[in-house]
Amino acid sequence: MPLFGSRDVSSLLDGAPTMPDLQTDSLTIERVEILHVRYEIRSAPMLEMLPAALHPTIPPTLSVWGMKVRGSDIDDFTLAQVCIGCRAGVRPRGFLLSCFNDNDASAKDLAARWGFRQDAGTPKLDVAHHRTQLTVERDGKTILDIGLVSPEAISGNDVQYVANMNLAHTPSGPRLVQVDPEFVFHKADRGKPYVEVFDAEELGDDRIVLSWPVAASFTVADVTLPKLRYTCKVDVPAMAGTETVA
């Protein structure tokens, strides 16, 4: 059988959001600018970075997302998140390690309704024709500077994003909350990923070492954050511990 994670999630639970209930209505946000950068990471600690519910991908990977919302029906915000690639049973997923939002009200809403963490730091997504750059600053220090260069147009159909598994306190206890947004693409570019700064400790796990670039994409898409359908116990395999949201 595939390998399972062995992470003690207590340190992540300290900063995990509390969701008063799981009855979340869906929310569509139009024309979100999305940067997605994927790297392979060193395999030695891959099991210790994931909870027992999840399998690591082989090779282990890390995804960094930047999302910028402007002029939609909701308040503007910019979000950055760091996820470790994994499998929940047979499903491709990303385990959320850290999440930053420059709009406190938005951060609280995303935390309460979909279990996105609220980590201290200010994300900025800078979109240019020749490159897209995502930074996160905390206390005057840059803890993330990552992005895409040499963009070339591709089809949105060529892009595949995977769902999040967000660790949260729920009425049933600590759970991994599956957040599986839908995307309707208006534009898509693929480019070369680059990393200038990746402060692993500040981004959720000091054991992460980026080892090999995979790909970067920049898209503009309508994003629908869904009604929640599934949660998963943290400490048993997802095949056994997945629960349907009533």
Next chain:
Amino acid sequence: MKFGIFYEISVPRPWTPGREKQVYDNCIEQVKLADELGFDQVWCVEHHFLEEYSHSPAPELFLTACAMVTERIRVGHGIIVCVPEFNHLIKVAERTAVLDILSGGRLEVGTGRSATWTELAGFGADPDETKKTWDEYVRVLPKMWTNERFGYNGRAVSFPERAIIPKPLQQPHPPMWVAVTSPGTELDAADRGLGSLGLTFGGFAEQEKKVKEYRRRIQLCDPVGDFVNEQVNTVNFLYCHEDVKQGGATGQRLAGTFNYMASQLLAAREAYPTRSYPSLGLLPAVRQEAEGPGDANGLPEGLAIGDPDRIIEVIKRWEGVGVDRINFLLNAAETVPQQEVLDSMRLFAAEVMPAFADSTEKVVA
């Protein structure tokens, strides 16, 4: 209808010393029995780095060993990854010719391009390029086999005129196939006169449509080789037992194990945005079959698991949609004990093969 067996050579953890040898030995024992029972082909994949799922980076060696201990069964080298970072074109021509000679002219050549980021990145291959290099390989390979000397100035590979030796024993050359996983590849196969080395993707109705279109298109083909290999080969699981419930339960465990392992692979499409890989590859398709609607026994309708009567019924349906050959996966991660695998093969040969007139030359009960 002809029957073959198909190997990923999956090795479950823990990888204790001798574990891989034990799995290889089990496979060889199955191949020897398959030869005695009248199975027509044994296929072996080329995969790299796919932990537990496939420990088969050198199928030509495994197939050579198979050829040395068998008499009739044909050896399917497939798929060979037709990407220069994995296999230089000249090496492909040379080693297939040697295998054809050593097997006494029993080689089938399967071609493809790899579908995982794990493998493509491991060899530094560009996912955007693999379909193009595959196309170049299949067009040039037959010329390398059939011309005394051959030089080539191409896009992916170029080399001056050389005697590429030895030549295959089969004349004019071994049959060629292409792995059909991405949508539309069956049309690529047809247009080039290649056999379709496909999977049980979709249900019977969908497969029938694809086979019909393949048959129509191949009539109009411009063959890359010296002959047209119009055949449709599919993959299925096999577990045959006198008791349908026990056969079904073990077969579903086999299919479930394989699919679970397969789902752990990091598909090229998942990691790297590219139009070169419009689907995740073979794995969701196989899973779809395994999780599809059940029949009266509660078993997935297209899978060759259960008792002989049920398996005959399933294969008759595949035959009805135009499939010429079925290659069976006999085990996954050694989830089925070796003796049960061998018993399943014997029962299949005794009770199922005779229902398909041309399926065997010799059946041993």
